[in-house]
Amino acid sequence: MDKQRRCELAEFAFRVRRNCIRMTNNGQSGHVGSMLSMADVITVLYNGILKNVSAEDPKNPNRDRFILSKGHAGCAVYATLFEKGYFPEDWLMTYYRDNGKLMGHISHHVPGVEFSTGSLGHGLPVAVGMALAGKLKKASHKVYCMMSDGDMNEGSSWEAIVFAAQQKLGNLVGIVDYNRVQALGHSENVADLEPLDQKLELFGWNCVTVDGHDLEAIENTFTSLPNNGKPTMVICRTIKARGVPWLEDTVKSHYGFIPNDRVEEAIAGCRAYADECMKGE
């Protein structure tokens, strides 16, 4: 990846983070740590990985589908879709407000959103159904589903994992935003998933692990996924609340927003983080 490309992606991810901080603060609710965790991965997905996805033709039947199963972090998808031109800027500050355009958990009423989620464990079963439908129709698009560690604690996710392997859904790409923090604690203290990659491989999936904050590594991973007819899970090793130093890797960052008197400081943290990503040749 050349420097210009890396800088463009880092700048995009910064704008996503900045809007997530402002939107959750304005709405006085949200899951800001969960959004900041996934900002780099969703930036790469919407800037070259997802095919035929555009605001000009949002219902293109050949588009790749993206489902966010960790629907509580939907603000990060909204911030991304805004950058891609799906809706006007004045919608942003309606997030989490009464009669707002952008609902607290991700909603398919927002242009560009494929499916509403919120309760964990719902995204992957739906993605599996969509991937199976695509396979039966011999369609060329892929279905991507991003989950959290909390999602991976849900029985419904593992039912979907079993079924996807049985159906040989090579058009299905699962993504785990593996920050190892969830609502009530660090994952190893709630329901430890390790060794997650080995478990998924035993369940018949390809499994790839990547640093979920290394823009180049993320892009390289998604452009070279295995092509052997099996579903693939990409485990993105991430840090909760990445970009805001005093919140990183904390349980308290899962649910909540940054208070008024610390918003600019938090945005400055994300700015510094983006500048660091841009360094080097």
Ligand SMILES: [Mg+2]
């Ligand atoms: Mg988590």
